[in-house]
Amino acid sequence: MTDTLPDTTELSLADQARLGSGADFWTTKRVGDVPAVLMTDGPHGIRKQEESSDQLSLSGRSVPSTCFPPAVALSQTWDAASAFRVGEALGRECQALDIQVLLGPGVNIKRDPRGGRNFEYFSEDPFVAGVLGEGWVRGLQSMGVGASLKHFAVNNQEWDRMRVSADVDARALREIYLRPFERIVTNAQPWTVMCSYNRISGILASQNEWLLTDVLRGDWGFDGIVMSDWGAVADRVAAVTAGLDLQMPGDDGTSDARVVAALESGDIEESAVRRNAGRLERFARRARAERRPGTVWSADDHHAIAREVAGRAIVLLRDDQGLLPLQPSGAIAVIGEFAVKPRYQGGGSSHVTPTRVDIPLDEIRALAADASVTFAAGFSADADADRAALRAAAVAEAAASDVSVVFLGLFENQEAEGADRPGIDLPEDQLALLEAVLAAQPRTVVVLSHGGVVRLAPIAAGPAAIVDGALLGQAAGGALADVLFGVVNPSGRLTETVPERIQDVPAFTSFPGERMHVRYGEGIFVGYRWYDTREIDVTFPFGHGLSYTSFDYESVSVVADGDDYVAQVTVRNTGERRGREVVQVYASLDGSVVARAPRWLVGFGDVELESGERADVSVPIPRDELAFWSEELHRRVVEPGTYAFHAAASSRDIRRTVEVEVDAEPIRYRLTAESSLGEIMRDPIAGAAFADLFAAMFAQFSAGSEEDVDYTPILDSSPFGRFLGSLGGAVPPGMVDDVLSRANTANGFEG
Ligand code: BGC
Numbered sequence: 001m002t003d004t005l006p007d008t009t010e011l012s013l014a015d016q017a018r019l020g021s022g023a024d025f026w027t028t029k030r031v032g033d034v035p036a037v038l039m040t041d042g043p044h045g046i047r048k049q050e051e052s053s054d055q056l057s058l059s060g061r062s063v064p065s066t067c068f069p070p071a072v073a074l075s076q077t078w079d080a081a082s083a084f085r086v087g088e089a090l091g092r093e094c095q096a097l098d099i100q101v102l103l104g105p106g107v108n109i110k111r112d113p114r115g116g117r118n119f120e121y122f123s124e125d126p127f128v129a130g131v132l133g134e135g136w137v138r139g140l141q142s143m144g145v146g147a148s149l150k151h152f153a154v155n156n157q158e159w160d161r162m163r164v165s166a167d168v169d170a171r172a173l174r175e176i177y178l179r180p181f182e183r184i185v186t187n188a189q190p191w192t193v194m195c196s197y198n199r200i201s202g203i204l205a206s207q208n209e210w211l212l213t214d215v216l217r218g219d220w221g222f223d224g225i226v227m228s229d230w231g232a233v234a235d236r237v238a239a240v241t242a243g244l245d246l247q248m249p250g251d252d253g254t255s256d257a258r259v260v261a262a263l264e265s266g267d268i269e270e271s272a273v274r275r276n277a278g279r280l281e282r283f284a285r286r287a288r289a290e291r292r293p294g295t296v297w298s299a300d301d302h303h304a305i306a307r308e309v310a311g312r313a314i315v316l317l318r319d320d321q322g323l324l325p326l327q328p329s330g331a332i333a334v335i336g337e338f339a340v341k342p343r344y345q346g347g348g349s350s351h352v353t354p355t356r357v358d359i360p361l362d363e364i365r366a367l368a369a370d371a372s373v374t375f376a377a378g379f380s381a382d383a384d385a386d387r388a389a390l391r392a393a394a395v396a397e398a399a400a401s402d403v404s405v406v407f408l409g410l411f412e413n414q415e416a417e418g419a420d421r422p423g424i425d426l427p428e429d430q431l432a433l434l435e436a437v438l439a440a441q442p443r444t445v446v447v448l449s450h451g452g453v454v455r456l457a458p459i460a461a462g463p464a465a466i467v468d469g470a471l472l473g474q475a476a477g478g479a480l481a482d483v484l485f486g487v488v489n490p491s492g493r494l495t496e497t498v499p500e501r502i503q504d505v506p507a508f509t510s511f512p513g514e515r516m517h518v519r520y521g522e523g524i525f526v527g528y529r530w531y532d533t534r535e536i537d538v539t540f541p542f543g544h545g546l547s548y549t550s551f552d553y554e555s556v557s558v559v560a561d562g563d564d565y566v567a568q569v570t571v572r573n574t575g576e577r578r579g580r581e582v583v584q585v586y587a588s589l590d591g592s593v594v595a596r597a598p599r600w601l602v603g604f605g606d607v608e609l610e611s612g613e614r615a616d617v618s619v620p621i622p623r624d625e626l627a628f629w630s631e632e633l634h635r636r637v638v639e640p641g642t643y644a645f646h647a648a649a650s651s652r653d654i655r656r657t658v659e660v661e662v663d664a665e666p667i668r669y670r671l672t673a674e675s676s677l678g679e680i681m682r683d684p685i686a687g688a689a690f691a692d693l694f695a696a697m698f699a700q701f702s703a704g705s706e707e708d709v710d711y712t713p714i715l716d717s718s719p720f721g722r723f724l725g726s727l728g729g730a731v732p733p734g735m736v737d738d739v740l741s742r743a744n745t746a747n748g749f750e751g
Helices: 013-019 071-077 080-096 126-141 170-177 179-188 209-219 236-242 254-265 270-289 299-313 360-367 387-399 428-440 476-484 528-533 677-682 684-689 691-704 712-716 720-727 735-746
Strands: 039-041 101-103 146-152 165-167 192-195 225-228 315-319 331-335 372-376 403-409 444-449 465-468 517-519 538-540 551-561 564-573 579-589 600-609 614-621 628-630 635-637 641-650 653-662
Touching (some): 013 254, 013 270, 080 126, 080 299, 126 179, 126 600, 170 179, 179 209, 209 236, 225 270, 236 270, 299 476, 331 387, 360 372, 444 476, 465 476, 579 614, 677 712, 677 720, 684 691, 684 735, 691 712
Parallel strands (some): 165 517, 192 225, 331 372, 444 465
Antiparallel strands (some): 579 600, 600 614, 628 635
């Protein structure tokens, strides 16, 4: 934020307290000359309610706005520039509606495919989620509209979302769950962060000083305001103390009065109230200064952006017989209710009223004017529908066609904010329909619409082709038709693994928890990190996606770029068509000092190539992506070693690998009497000081072993101090303290 704005406020303490809660559902209070700020949901459109207000879209229509691809699809572009364009367009719409803050993006990690709001989130991988979320925030804020990064933090399920404690270890927190937030805060400075409803290791996010102050502001340098999720504040006084600036929505003044009472009783520091009010004032003045009255936007232009980005997001999962792209001629049977009633967004607070909706069947007809296109619903959301009759009619159309296109997926009531899914199966009648259609027409393409991952094992090998649309926003129909007929060559990639069975997923045994606790027992092994470590077969791996052309990765090299690295990947389009290739770079480290996945994503880039064309793709690899979080050292640590960098087309499709020596300071921990003999020996100062003693001890142990047992491991891990004690005075008094103090000083610890 600009430094010229005041940091402290002239208001009375009571008025400062009033600033800290909303005026109503969507606005902050105007207090003195501090202006009010209007915010609305997001994130893939604008949900400006004019008649009544609620947080789950219960009261129906909001003002029409472009429904861009929700995060589930936006992430599948693997393209921060697309995210920027969407953010920018949303910013334009906000300015036109005089909205100062759009409540998004949601960057929580998709810990489990059953998570009810997964369609609002980007990925199972923190790097993809961070890069795409950062693009969106930059785009929105470039228009003078503030983002609200949510839901901070570890809000990975809907069940018991307002109470559950996410019990997660420090490494997984920092490397996985907080990581997208960290990237976006440090690189893009969102105006606001929204705390989540849940508890983190027992403490409500809204009252969590460690999270809201120590980590967010202390470690990452956040300088905006923290607001609560709607209704997340249980104790306003505790929240203010912890660093929560704004309670949303407002109440009848009760919580402001509680803050004033706490000031009087000394239960809250005056400085905390002043600090929060100063931030709120700065935020409100900035929001006011950035207004751009008279901004206009074109629904046609924004729809065109929505269609283009949706086209980039579509993932071609399978195309076995080269059936795609379809010929725009002959007889095409379009089957499935979603072809006329498209699924393109999820339910709940992110649900928007679109400016228009492309109907897939119409768009197919528009692109295949010379074909005879028939339609049969095949199934229905209506429980009273005659399933057998619907299926029979669809099979008849399929049999009479040259090719059929079957739209399958989840219904909107199967995925919405507030409810996790019980499983990941597609509805049974849809599976039965597909089986019957395939028997009548092997030349069949399946088009999928769904916000959460669906199990594809039962159908993966059946149809000739599978096109995955996830949820593509209001232009879904046009974008899908573009891909089906080759107007767009698909280039999207999965940002979530498609497992073979729900029993394989990392959190299977703990999701969604019990008695207000969910234990993240899988630690850092989320998504592909889990499947790849355990070598579990998956239906489609993370990063997977095909094209109508093919690409050869001819070489990879990785060179230093200042403190960071950059991979140069030479890619050639070996097929017949122009296409875009997303190049992924994963790192591996054998013999790491901590448990690591066999490979993890550290960078990606893309390139558009004509048939036969070749180019070098530069993929930046931030050094920090090699790090692990050391709980003991309380920081990210890059360990020295030989890292392998893989240029890959998915986490399981590695095309080229190169090894690079990474220099880094050896990791040193503070030495104490509880340090192990091995740790002492490997320290240059302490190891040298006790070298003779250790050599004698090891020799004595080896000699004493009649069974020829190797005692090195137990000696290596024995606590030094306790071991010395048993040697009875082998070391002069004071020497241990002296040596450890010298070693610690040399290693950068206070003596
Ligand atoms: C959701 C938020 C949303 C807020 C306001 C809450 O229920 O969790 O994502 O921004 O409502 O509608």
